[in-house]
Amino acid sequence: MKLVIGNKNYSSWSLRAWLFLSWHELEFEEIRVPLYQPGSREQLLGFSAAGQVPVLLDEDLLVWDSLAICEYVSEQYLDNRGWPRSRAMRAEARSVSAEMHAGFHAIRNRLPMNARASGRHVGLDQELQAEIQRLQSLWQDLRSRHGSLGPWLFGKFSIADCFYAPMAFRFPAYGVTLTGAAADYLSLLREQPLMQNWLEAARQEQEVITFAETGIDSQPQS
Amino acid sequence: MKLVIGNKNYSSWSLRAWLFLSWHELEFEEIRVPLYQPGSREQLLGFSAAGQVPVLLDEDLLVWDSLAICEYVSEQYLDNRGWPRSRAMRAEARSVSAEMHAGFHAIRNRLPMNARASGRHVGLDQELQAEIQRLQSLWQDLRSRHGSLGPWLFGKFSIADCFYAPMAFRFPAYGVTLTGAAADYLSLLREQPLMQNWLEAARQEQEVITFAETGIDSQPQS
Numbered sequence: 001m002k003l004v005i006g007n008k009n010y011s012s013w014s015l016r017a018w019l020f021l022s023w024h025e026l027e028f029e030e031i032r033v034p035l036y037q038p039g040s041r042e043q044l045l046g047f048s049a050a051g052q053v054p055v056l057l058d059e060d061l062l063v064w065d066s067l068a069i070c071e072y073v074s075e076q077y078l079d080n081r082g083w084p085r086s087r088a089m090r091a092e093a094r095s096v097s098a099e100m101h102a103g104f105h106a107i108r109n110r111l112p113m114n115a116r117a118s119g120r121h122v123g124l125d126q127e128l129q130a131e132i133q134r135l136q137s138l139w140q141d142l143r144s145r146h147g148s149l150g151p152w153l154f155g156k157f158s159i160a161d162c163f164y165a166p167m168a169f170r171f172p173a174y175g176v177t178l179t180g181a182a183a184d185y186l187s188l189l190r191e192q193p194l195m196q197n198w199l200e201a202a203r204q205e206q207e208v209i210t211f212a213e214t215g216i217d218s219q220p221q222s
Numbered sequence: 223m224k225l226v227i228g229n230k231n232y233s234s235w236s237l238r239a240w241l242f243l244s245w246h247e248l249e250f251e252e253i254r255v256p257l258y259q260p261g262s263r264e265q266l267l268g269f270s271a272a273g274q275v276p277v278l279l280d281e282d283l284l285v286w287d288s289l290a291i292c293e294y295v296s297e298q299y300l301d302n303r304g305w306p307r308s309r310a311m312r313a314e315a316r317s318v319s320a321e322m323h324a325g326f327h328a329i330r331n332r333l334p335m336n337a338r339a340s341g342r343h344v345g346l347d348q349e350l351q352a353e354i355q356r357l358q359s360l361w362q363d364l365r366s367r368h369g370s371l372g373p374w375l376f377g378k379f380s381i382a383d384c385f386y387a388p389m390a391f392r393f394p395a396y397g398v399t400l401t402g403a404a405a406d407y408l409s410l411l412r413e414q415p416l417m418q419n420w421l422e423a424a425r426q427e428q429e430v431i432t433f434a435e436t437g438i439d440s441q442p443q444s
Contacts, residue, residue: 134272
């Protein structure tokens with residue numbers, strides 16, 4: 001398999017798919033296309049007409065969205081271990097992942113991922129505060145109900161954890177703090193060797209993208 | 223099952239889940255919560271902490287996103303007939319659905335669904351034109367490759383068709399025209415008895431929502 005990703009420093013959607021494949025130790029080649037550089041749009045369109053990252057190439061098969069990639073890989077290579085085994089938990093994990101996939105617009109637009117950044121300050125308006133509060137209570141609730149099964153949102157590591165993983169870079173960069181089980185979960189995400197590996201690679205990248213000009217976190221990723 | 227939906231005139235995400243359940247003749251009770259009315263936010267939060275429509279209640283199980291609802295119902299009640307049987311087509315159908323679920327922001331924000339409207343005029347800026355062109359070429363390509371299997375995006379009716387169904391109300395309302403196979407597909411969607419049934423119900427609704435104030439099409443639905 002080949003996984004086309006954007007800049008590791010900026011591309012939160014790339015991280016989601018990359019983390020899922022990497023966690024399960026599936027072999028894949030990384031193809032990095034730095035976003036918003038001259039020619040990068042044309043390069044992305046060469047992989048997929050949607051022009052977004054991430055894109056998975058598996059022989060002649062093309063999958064061009066983070067959630068579709070995780071569903072495909074879970075089904076094809078993991079006997080569906082990407083999701084919880086229990087019917088009820090699987091439905092909940094898909095809801096939680098889809099909520100991130102289509103939502104949290106304020107966090108995605110106003111706290112764009114910049115993995116290597118720290119000490120950033122952004123005014124937390126009402127919409128942003130409401131979304132952060134939703135995350136705080138969602139994580140706390142999931143950890144409280146499924147904690148006996150393991151340390152992840154649904155006990156065992158699942159696609160839902162991949163979907164929230166970029167928060168482990170975003171919140172510390174912008175000084176957003178959570179409390180209790182939600183704070184513990186954020187730390188757990190951040191300290192994973194795979195997340196540290198991604199962060200180290202982000203630090204090595206040279207490109208600098210100005211968010212205001214690009215709206216990078218909502219386009220061209222999904 | 224109970225399906226919590228918003229106004230039929232405005233709630234495109236409700237339509238997606240409703241169409242999928244209705245197409246497969248699954249029994250469910252409709253619970254309509256008109257959006258942006260006094261008390262409606264509280265009412266939605268009573269169903270799901272995400273505060274969005276649609277929400278599916280299946281005994282003690284809660285599924286709160288359109289895509290998660292379709293995945294759940296397909297798995298639980300349809301032996302996965304919501305998606306194409308072929309591995310490659312299923313991966314493609316999930317990509318296409320996820321692209322809609324997380325994307326097409328210009329269409330969703332600037333051509334909000336208003337099922338009963340007609341003769342609306344909106345300036346088509348570059349971003350909007352690019353998204354309409356993407357839909358035109360995506361539908362045309364899918365119809366050309368899978369047309370021998372049936373008239374839908376992947377031959378047989380699938381979740382992907384539900385995800386694009388609201389375009390059949392949007393495009394005519396704003397005078398957006400497609401060509402060739404994409405135009406035929408739009409007509410096919412619109413003339414479905416279920417779509418006409420939804421439209422008739424939308425025409426009976428009394429609430430009027432001003433889009434500019436609410437950004438209704440991106441919030442609080444997903």
